[in-house]
Amino acid sequence: MPTLRQLEYLVALAETKHFGRAAASTHVSQPTLSQQLRTLEARLGVTLVERGESPVQLTPIGRELSERARKVLIGVDDLQALARRSVSGMAGTIRFGVTPTLGPYLMPTVVAQLHRAYPDMRLYIREGIPDEQIAELRRGALDMLLAPLPIAGSDLHIEPLFREPLHLVAAPDNPLCTQSLLQKTDLSGSGVLSLDRRHHFHRQAEQICGELGAELLRDYEGTSLDSLRQMAGSGIGLAILPELYLRSEVGGEDMVRRLPIADWSATRSIAAIWRSGAAYTQTYLMVAQAIASEARNMMKAS
């Protein structure tokens, strides 16, 4: 295999057609360049230079290979340039897991912002069930994760970011919607829709229903927040929907109404998570803080 230095010497000779000047431009002595060119010719098994010509001429093969060499050296220069830009850590592709109950309503803006600020960094977003994504994070298929708490694991760094309010919603013609302020007891016995049980969301819905004396409907599991909203809008039951979803273009409140309930404060805690042994944790921390900031901005705007 040739060395990059040898390729440099070949390219310099192709440009200068002079052993001495090629040596000077690559900062070695002329005998070194002469010797290394010979070694390169021996390794490649071809003659690169017409000896005895004045000025020096490359052979047709030598010219062809020097063009290839130039491209290789450009590739190495690009690699080094990227490394220089990466010294801060703000580079590379971060494989980022998100729950579908949050990611689509929050991450697009954040991804665009971060890419503008750090052109060499990308978030490659992948949706999935948090528990499954935790396993993927552990085995190295993901670098970072946005997920609701709680999450257990001493080998993970958990960075709480923000709390997202959860709202109970009903169809507009539901009698509950006629009251200006509901008491929790008013909801006793109501049917509530939820996502399938693999979702964190489901468990939180179970807890809320327990508090209200409501009933978690088991015959109508939603596959997405949208299907929950549509079923709730059709009067099949109530639904618990998160704030960022309701505020998004996709969500919205044209089909359902938030129920105003006295002393209602259900929320879910969202955290960014990465492996404890990760390098570039400052980078992950910065990304996490950008997400938290955007989420707060989105929830503050009225």
Place this chain on the structure above:
Amino acid sequence: MPTLRQLEYLVALAETKHFGRAAASTHVSQPTLSQQLRTLEARLGVTLVERGESPVQLTPIGRELSERARKVLIGVDDLQALARRSVSGMAGTIRFGVTPTLGPYLMPTVVAQLHRAYPDMRLYIREGIPDEQIAELRRGALDMLLAPLPIAGSDLHIEPLFREPLHLVAAPDNPLCTQSLLQKTDLSGSGVLSLDRRHHFHRQAEQICGELGAELLRDYEGTSLDSLRQMAGSGIGLAILPELYLRSEVGGEDMVRRLPIADWSATRSIAAIWRSGAAYTQTYLMVAQAIASEARNMMKAS
């Protein structure tokens, strides 16, 4: 600057996620790979591997750079593969000079033939005045040349290839065309057209006119064989045109007629030329012989 070996180690580690297996696949010991990865990180100024993780994980930057590294190594593999294919000499781009009084009527077929036989070799054809192209050959702007003889120069290898007949042509309604066999004396005093004096062709026309007692017309210098043919076809004068031109699609004899002249044997010698100190002279010789063979084939066909 990283070394190609270090890039190999990085790519192997990205693939195996195991220092020992990466070392085995690159045929070094595990401590060597570990050390070289550390050196590479130091040179690039970035962390490529998450230490303490099990199994080994690359950082986002490490993954990005290993992709760049892979591309560089592919470039080097391609360079080596081309070198292997070039050992025979039949590779690279040969910068090939030709006279416009011959090249366009002979070289297209030869270029295609050679490229089929040797896909890694190309002839890059450039037309020009032979004397000027001889200078370009000497100073290394051309590798090879097809030109009429004589050519002087002890620093050049001259490989005579074939003789091309030259024909005197006239307009069809020229009285000379009514005779089935002309004597050279019949042409005494006739006007003959020629190319401008920089062309070898011009000098040969002068010589032929001297032999015939004809007169070289000086007010009508042609810029190409086509313009000579068209002027001759218009009755402005006679013209001397070479065999391969007359046989070509571009040339042809629809506008002019060859004059049948007793004991007519005017020809020009065509040779392939390269620098005496050139490498890969066997390649040039093979190219030259392909040209000679094609020329003979084209002139033999009736």
Place this chain on the structure above:
DNA sequence: CCTTTGTGATAGATAATATCTATCAAGAAT
């Protein structure tokens, strides 16, 4: 919980390679 195995890092020695200076041979320029 203890022992064994696996993994990556470190240390010192050795092998291999790159580069140096000195000098030469040959050609070009004066």
Place this chain on the structure above:
DNA sequence: ATTCTTGATAGATATTATCTATCACAAAGG
């Protein structure tokens, strides 16, 4: 004919890559 320029060769030195031996620590197994 002499001097200068250019690329090659020789031997010495500097630098780097790789080795083996061994360590520290974590994971796996009993």
